[in-house]
Amino acid sequence: MKLLVKVTLLGVFLLLMACHQSSKTKSIASKEMDKQPVERELKPRIIKVNGVNLHYVEKGKGNPVVFVHGAFGDYRTFHNQMGDFSHKYRAISYSRRYYHPNNIPIDSISDFSKVNIDDLASFIQSLSTVPVHLVGHSSGAWIALQATIQHPELIKTLTLGEPPAFELLIGDPKRDSIMNIFQTDYQRAIKAYSQNEDKKGTKLFLEMATGDAHFFDNLPVFDQKIIMDNIAERKASLLAQSRKADPVPLHCSDIKNIRVPVLLVGGGESPGWVGYIMDKLEACIENKNRVILPNTTHGLEYQSPEAFNRAVLQFIGEHEK
Numbered sequence: 001m002k003l004l005v006k007v008t009l010l011g012v013f014l015l016l017m018a019c020h021q022s023s024k025t026k027s028i029a030s031k032e033m034d035k036q037p038v039e040r041e042l043k044p045r046i047i048k049v050n051g052v053n054l055h056y057v058e059k060g061k062g063n064p065v066v067f068v069h070g071a072f073g074d075y076r077t078f079h080n081q082m083g084d085f086s087h088k089y090r091a092i093s094y095s096r097r098y099y100h101p102n103n104i105p106i107d108s109i110s111d112f113s114k115v116n117i118d119d120l121a122s123f124i125q126s127l128s129t130v131p132v133h134l135v136g137h138s139s140g141a142w143i144a145l146q147a148t149i150q151h152p153e154l155i156k157t158l159t160l161g162e163p164p165a166f167e168l169l170i171g172d173p174k175r176d177s178i179m180n181i182f183q184t185d186y187q188r189a190i191k192a193y194s195q196n197e198d199k200k201g202t203k204l205f206l207e208m209a210t211g212d213a214h215f216f217d218n219l220p221v222f223d224q225k226i227i228m229d230n231i232a233e234r235k236a237s238l239l240a241q242s243r244k245a246d247p248v249p250l251h252c253s254d255i256k257n258i259r260v261p262v263l264l265v266g267g268g269e270s271p272g273w274v275g276y277i278m279d280k281l282e283a284c285i286e287n288k289n290r291v292i293l294p295n296t297t298h299g300l301e302y303q304s305p306e307a308f309n310r311a312v313l314q315f316i317g318e319h320e321k
Helices: 002-035 075-086 112-126 139-150 175-194 198-210 221-228 232-239 252-256 272-284 305-318
Strands: 045-049 052-059 064-068 090-094 132-137 155-161 262-267 288-293
Touching: 045 112, 052 075, 052 112, 064 075, 064 112, 064 139, 075 090, 075 132, 075 221, 075 305, 112 139, 132 139, 139 155, 139 252, 155 305, 175 198, 175 232, 175 272, 198 221, 198 232, 252 272, 262 272, 262 305, 272 288, 288 305
Parallel strands: 064 090, 064 132, 132 155, 155 262, 262 288
Antiparallel strands: 045 052, 052 090
């Protein structure tokens, strides 16, 4: 009888544990599903800008916050930002020309830089409310910076996530060493792309930008898909050696003329040359704040969305008054 009671109690205990574990597993799964950005399902809209159709998504009401993605991105790049920002703002993320799902032939390009700056300015002008809070990452930050210089009336605040402002290295004693490191890695990516090893070329390029050979592989599958959907522009710009246009100039004196508040966002684990360019940029800006995201490389909003969102929202909020 005692044995039967012990066996019964043991069975009940195991059953309760199983139920608890099942509940815990469901709870974890539920949390993971909660973390899955609903913004992936936002239906993109289309707007005609400078004669071409650009796709974008938006969510929320209030003053506009416009996100500008970098290479290998599109309007989905900021899927981890749209929800948090839409609580107080009209969050808008668009796909730059030559990026998914815009159907624009790469062969029509003559100057990657200028056309993207013009597109951004026209896109902002098409919104019903200006000025906007402008947030850019990587080459998108470079474009946002140039648009702010050329069209200051359109911008309320500017957030720059590690723009590749190599122009600021002209005349700097460290320029040659930085460019040698950069070009060595650059050439490895070019070689892979020239042999149509697109994933390898993309991984090498991202390794150069982040300093992490496993950056791509460590990303969620959804983010990997965004990247691979958007290799065309970067591949074309790397391989089109004979079609290089004169770059749009960027001078410290022009940056000093920016009067709107600027937030610089960097990764604590980004390559040294990235941080050095950020130092040069910071020295050119009068009204600025700077935030370093710990345990983060150049991925920023990909890698540390919560810290990124918190820093940018706090900055924007301080300048809403």
